[in-house]
Each structure stands twice: as C-alpha cells, then as structure tokens.
Amino acid sequence: MKELAQQLKEKNLKVTPQRLAIFQMLSNTVEHPSAETIYKALETTHPTMSLATVYKTLDALKKASLIQELNVGEDCFRYDARTHSHPHLICVSCCKVVDMDSIYLNDIRERVEKNSDFDILDEKIYFYGVCPNCKESKEH
Amino acid sequence: MKELAQQLKEKNLKVTPQRLAIFQMLSNTVEHPSAETIYKALETTHPTMSLATVYKTLDALKKASLIQELNVGEDCFRYDARTHSHPHLICVSCCKVVDMDSIYLNDIRERVEKNSDFDILDEKIYFYGVCPNCKESKEH
DNA sequence: ATAAATGCAAAACCTTTGCACGCCT
DNA sequence: AGGCGTGCAAAGGTTTTGCATTTAT
Numbered sequence: 001m002k003e004l005a006q007q008l009k010e011k012n013l014k015v016t017p018q019r020l021a022i023f024q025m026l027s028n029t030v031e032h033p034s035a036e037t038i039y040k041a042l043e044t045t046h047p048t049m050s051l052a053t054v055y056k057t058l059d060a061l062k063k064a065s066l067i068q069e070l071n072v073g074e075d076c077f078r079y080d081a082r083t084h085s086h087p088h089l090i091c092v093s094c095c096k097v098v099d100m101d102s103i104y105l106n107d108i109r110e111r112v113e114k115n116s117d118f119d120i121l122d123e124k125i126y127f128y129g130v131c132p133n134c135k136e137s138k139e140h
Numbered sequence: 141m142k143e144l145a146q147q148l149k150e151k152n153l154k155v156t157p158q159r160l161a162i163f164q165m166l167s168n169t170v171e172h173p174s175a176e177t178i179y180k181a182l183e184t185t186h187p188t189m190s191l192a193t194v195y196k197t198l199d200a201l202k203k204a205s206l207i208q209e210l211n212v213g214e215d216c217f218r219y220d221a222r223t224h225s226h227p228h229l230i231c232v233s234c235c236k237v238v239d240m241d242s243i244y245l246n247d248i249r250e251r252v253e254k255n256s257d258f259d260i261l262d263e264k265i266y267f268y269g270v271c272p273n274c275k276e277s278k279e280h
Numbered sequence: 281a282t283a284a285a286t287g288c289a290a291a292a293c294c295t296t297t298g299c300a301c302g303c304c305t
Numbered sequence: 306a307g308g309c310g311t312g313c314a315a316a317g318g319t320t321t322t323g324c325a326t327t328t329a330t
Contacts, residue, residue: 013284013285014283014284014285014328014329014330015329015330016284016285016286016328016329018285018286019285034319035319035320036319048286048287049286049287050286050287050288051287051319051320052286052287052288052289052320052321052322053285053286053287055319055320055321056285056286056321057285059321060285069213071211071212071213072211073209073211073264075294075295075318075319076318076319076320077319077320087252089252089256089258091258092261098256098258100252100255100256101255104251104252104255105248105251105252108245108248109267111244111245112227112229112240112244112245112267115240115241115244116229116238116240116267117271117272118229118231118238118267118269118270118271118272119269119270119275120229120267120268120269121232121268121269121270122267122268122269123265123266123267123268124213124264124265124266124268125263125264125265125266126263126264126265127249127252127256127258127260127262127263128260128261128262128263128264129258129259129260129261129262130258130259130261131257131258132257132258135257135259154303154304154308154309154310156303156309156310156311158310158311159310174294175294175295176294188311188312189311189312190311190312190313191295191312192295192296192297192311192312192313192314193310193311193312195294195295195296196296196310196311197310199296200310215293215294215319215320216293216294216295217294217295
C-alpha cells in the first residue's frame with residue numbers, strides 16, 4: 001500500500017499530523033467509524049485536535065476520493081477508507097457495519113446501465129439483517 | 141389500490157386529515173420528497189399543519205411499513221410510498237431520485253445471503269449518475 | 281512568504297420532544 | 306371520560322462556518 005502521506009500529496013492536500021492520524025485510523029479499521037468516533041479515538045494521541053478539524057479533514061479526503069462516506073440510515077455518516085465500491089452489511093441488532101466483497105455483485109452496475117437511461121458513476125448498496133453473532137445470541 | 145384510509149385503519153392508525161394528506165401526497169408522486177418538501181406542498185391545502193406533525197406522521201407511516209425512508213446521501217431523508225424494495229437512481233447533476241424496477245436485480249439478495257453469514261431482511265440500493273435530461277443539457 | 285489548515289465558538293440545519301389543547305369515540 | 310393526534314415552542318444532535326492563529330511547503 002502506498003504511503004498515506006504520499007497519497008495526500010498526490011491530491012494536493014497538505015500533510016498535517018491531524019490528516020495523517022485520521023487517514024491512518026480509517027485505513028487501519030474495519031469499523032466504519034463516524035466523525036465523533038474518530039474524534040474520540042484520537043483524543044488521547046491528539047488531544048488538541050478539534051471536532052471541526054475531523055469534519056473538515058473527512059470532507060477533504062472524501063473530495064479527493066481517498067475515503068468514502070456511508071449512509072446506513074443512522075443520524076450521522078460513517079466513513080470507509082476502502083474507496084473501491086463494495087456492498088455493506090448492517091446488523092439491525094448490534095448496528096455493526098461489515099464490508100462485503102464486491103465480486104459477488106460485479107455485474108449489477110452493468111445491468112442497471114442497460115436497464116436505465118442513466119450514466120452510472122457510483123453506487124451504494126446496503127443490506128440490513130442479523131449478523132452471525134447476534135443470530136447466535138438470539139438462539140440462547 | 142386499497143383505500144388509503146383503509147390501510148391506515150388496518151395498522152391501527154387513526155385516520156386524520158393530516159395523515160391522509162401526507163399519505164396521499166406520497167402515494168401520488170414519484171418525486172421522493174423530504175419532510176420539508178411535503179410540508180410546503182401541503183401548505184396551501186393544510187395551512188395549520190405543523191412540520192412536527194409531518195415528521196410524526198412520517199414516522200408512524202414508516203413504522204407501519206406503509207412508506208419507506210430513503211438516505212440518498214443528502215442532509216435529510218426522503219420518503220417513498222412504494223414499500224416494495226427497489227433500487228433508486230440519483231442524478232448527481234439535478235439531484236432527482238428515480239425508481240428502478242426491482243426485477244432487474246431480483247437475484248441479488250439471494251446472492252448476498254449465499255456469500256455472507258447474515259440473515260438479510262432488507263436492502264437499500266442507490267445508483268448515482270447522470271440522468272437523460274442532464275446528459276442532454278451537458279452536450280449543448 | 282504565502283497559502284492553506286487548525287481550533288474555537290457560534291451558527292445552521294434537520295429532527296425530536298414536551299406539553300397543552302382539541303377531537304373523536 | 307379517555308386516549309390519541311395536533312401544533313407550538315424549545316431542545317437535541319450533527320455538521321458547517323467565520324475568523325484569528327498556526328503550520329506546511
């Protein structure tokens with residue numbers, strides 16, 4: 001994987017400790033955190049960083065296509081450093097958001113383009129259900 | 141189509157002029173309006189109706205599965221009286237939201253269930269692109 | 281040097297909530 | 306009488322904005 005700082009530079013974004021910390025945190029998690037969650041996770045290592053900076057950074061990264069924003073139907077956005085379009089599975093019981101490998105739906109964009117008059121640029125696919133963990137706990 | 145009032149009654153929702161107006165407005169449009177848009181659209185016929193009532197009604201209809209809530213990535217929700225799960229096409233240029241016939245993606249839930257350990261209950265599928273109208277105006 | 285990023289506070293925005301009043305049975 | 310729905314105002318929560326200061330290049 002390319003150095004995160006390098007990726008920022010290529011998009012003409014100045015490399016600041018705050019941006020690196022946020023980008024790195026997002027790159028190393030599978031949790032799809034919200035702005036608030038990111039802010040709290042970095043509180044100990046970056047105690048002076050403000051929530052506004054988190055929002056501004058997420059906006060910059062999003063516009064640079066270095067991260068993507070998720071809308072799973074909550075009151076806030078979540079963020080994902082995997083920018084390649086892929087479906088997400090959301091557990092309605094524990095609210096966990098899990099990545100799904102996009103290969104299983106590889107052909108659907110093509111199908112949509114064929115059956116609509118839109119030029120498709122992007123897609124967001126969310127499946128809601130019960131995750132394996134929660135299924136198990138319900139059985140007990 | 142079943143009478144709207146009848147549908148409300150079946151869900152143990154009292155039939156009020158406000159609820160009927162909102163439900164009817166949603167049933168007769170393909171525009172996927174937001175709460176604010178609904179409120180403004182009904183302003184002339186129901187001048188005393190408050191925005192809070194719109195929100196409360198939408199919540200009641202949603203919980204009764206008479207409408208569904210859409211998250212197309214804007215700052216507010218949109219609503220759709222077609223409750224059968226179907227993909228939506230969003231024009232990134234004019235922000236129009238269009239229904240797509242779900243038959244074109246009939247098999248995907250099945251595929252997701254087969255390739256994940258989730259029990260799938262619902263899905264939200266959004267495609268972002270340029271609609272025919274906007275494609276045309278860009279060419280000029 | 282200078283253009284951009286940060287941090288703070290305030291504002292904006294959508295949505296929810298509390299409560300009194302009204303309506304209908 | 307009783308329970309629910311409405312409308313108003315206020316509150317809540319997330320996100321954005323303005324501005325002075327600091328920082329990166």
